[in-house]
Amino acid sequence: MPHPLLIASITDPIVNFAVDVVDAIGVVGIFILMTFESACVPIPSEATMLFAGFNVSDGDMTLFAAVAAGVLGNLVGSWIAYAVGYYGRIDLLEKNKLIHISPKHLKWADDWFARHGDATVFFSRMLPIVRTFISLPAGVAKMPFWRFTAYTLAGCIPWVLALALVGKSVGENWEEWREHLHYLDYVVALAIVAGIAYLLIKRRRSGPDADEPVAGSEPAGATEA
Numbered sequence: 077m078p079h080p081l082l083i084a085s086i087t088d089p090i091v092n093f094a095v096d097v098v099d100a101i102g103v104v105g106i107f108i109l110m111t112f113e114s115a116c117v118p119i120p121s122e123a124t125m126l127f128a129g130f131n132v133s134d135g136d137m138t139l140f141a142a143v144a145a146g147v148l149g150n151l152v153g154s155w156i157a158y159a160v161g162y163y164g165r166i167d168l169l170e171k172n173k174l175i176h177i178s179p180k181h182l183k184w185a186d187d188w189f190a191r192h193g194d195a196t197v198f199f200s201r202m203l204p205i206v207r208t209f210i211s212l213p214a215g216v217a218k219m220p221f222w223r224f225t226a227y228t229l230a231g232c233i234p235w236v237l238a239l240a241l242v243g244k245s246v247g248e249n250w251e252e253w254r255e256h257l258h259y260l261d262y263v264v265a266l267a268i269v270a271g272i273a274y275l276l277i278k279r280r281r282s283g284p285d286a287d288e289p290v291a292g293s294e295p296a297g298a299t300e301a
Contacts, residue, residue: 090118090119090120090123091120091123093119094109094119094120094123094124094127095123095127097109098124098127098128098131099127102131102136102137103137103141103142103145104145106124106125106128106142106145106146106149107145107146107148107149107152108149109121109124109149110124110125110145110146110147110148110149110150110153110236111149111150111152111153111156112153113149113150113153113207113208114149114150114151114152114153114154114156114157114207114208114211115153115154115156115157115211116157116160116208116209116211116212117208118205118208120204121146121150121207121235121236121239122204122239124146125142125146125236125239125240125243126239126240126242126243126246127243128142128145128146128239128240128243129142129239129240129241129242129243129244129245129246130243130244130246130247130248132240132243132244133243133244133245133247134247139240139241139244142240143233143236143237143240146232146236146239146240147229147232147233147236150201150228150232150236151225151228151229151232153211154211154224154225154228155211155225156211157209157211157212157215158211158212158214158215158219158221158224159215160212160215161211161212161213161214161215161216161217162215162216162218163215186217186218188217189213189214189217189218189219190217193214193217193219193223193224193227194223194227196210196214197210197211197214197219197224197227197228197231198227198230198231199231200231201227201228201230201231201232201235202231202234202235207231207235211224211228
């Protein structure tokens with residue numbers, strides 16, 4: 077697990093940037109930062125919305141304005157990432173030699189989102205790290221747009237509202253709460269690493285794709301008259 081000082085050295089400049097933006101342009105800054113976060117730019121919503129809640133407690137903005145800006149920013153950013161995945165699927169994944177993903181694995185992703193896409197998008201919107209990137213695979217899997225939008229909104233609202241309420245409640249101590257939430261980041265990061273390791277091991281054990289035809293073999297039924 078990464079050392080807290082290492083994490084702090086990486087995230088503190090980003091947090092300071094987010095604070096400066098909100099401090100300078102208020103609600104518009106919240107919208108911009110939350111848009112970036114959902115468009116695969118790792119600006120932590122914890123910093124943005126906790127500081128926004130602190131501004132609410134100071135009377136610089138209303139709770140409704142802060143939450144509305146955060147939710148709408150998340151939604152717009154999600155649309156951007158979704159569109160990149162949806163329209164860039166072939167060029168980014170199927171034809172790209174660097175990050176090539178086989179049609180078999182893309183079909184697996186399509187099937188996963190067809191069966192579990194609603195719950196995946198909804199719960200991922202409330203998970204650090206994952207929430208930043210979930211819209212991209214949803215677009216790649218061509219999850220129906222309006223369903224994606226509905227579950228994105230449903231997941232964003234409680235997360236953004238909860239952070240703003242905590243920030244409003246704790247006031248000047250909002251930074252302490254941001255530090256506490258780092259532990260949730262560690263858990264999610266560990267789960268992601270474990271999941272990737274599991275998939276790599278499973279893929280290595282399974283060997284070559286079973287559904288690819290063997291050279292020289294005839295398709296089933298080819299010998300039938």
